[in-house]
Amino acid sequence: MNEALSRCDVDLRGLQASSIDGDAKTSPFGGASSPTNSSGQSSGADQLQPPSNWEFYTREVDWGRTCFVQTHRGIAMVGFMGSPGNGLVGFVSSVFSGETRATWHVDDKPAYVSDGSESDYFTWHEFGQLPMELLDQMAQGNELAVTSAKGERVAVNLTGAADVLSKFTACFSKW
Structure with missing residues (x-):
């Protein structure tokens, strides 16, 4: 049951991200729409500080x-x-x-290589042996790219991630 709940959570989060990338007006996962002025543009407050797409949470596993x-x-x-x-x-x-070796790379900072495979517990690929320095790089960086030896790649924006990463680091080092 825990695995089914984890899969559902991942699927819902993916749907939410998809609705944000596209037109979220009719999506139940879309947040409140941004205030617009008479010309239909977002208000200046939204443009000053873009929202972070990064989230922090804890869970009992x-x-x-x-x-x-x-x-x-x-x-x-x-x-x-x-x-x-x-x-x-x-x-x-x-x-x-399958099993893969991936490079984790922030901007022009040193890259880290880690072997990974699909988790038996979660539905994602897990990569160990990653140093805490990677989180420090991310807090100061613009983009994190994860690239497999086969060329599969995903790059994510780090805008606004520093605060969330700080909460994660504090939680992780609390115990």
Whole structure:
């Protein structure tokens, strides 16, 4: 049942991201529409600070309380999870198949290579051996790209991610 709930959660988050990428006016997942002026353009307040597509949350899983931070790009999801004694784990859904080696790269910063495979617990690909420095790079960066050795790739925007990453880091290092 936990696996079914996790799959449902991933699917709903992907649908929400898809509705944000497209026309969300009729979607039940679309948020409130941005205020517009008489010319139909967004108000200046929205243009000053773009919203972050990154989210932080915690969840009880089989091994205990776990911290998560993630974002979506269409139906693809990219994120990280961490819990005491398990280290930092990156995850990507709807991009890779089978066992894969991927490069995690922020802008012009050093890249990190990690082996990954589909999780037996979640429905995504998990990548271990990622350093906490990657989160620091992301907090200062513009784009995170995850590319497999086969050339499969997803790139996500890091605009507004610093605050959410800070919450994740604090949660992850709390225990």
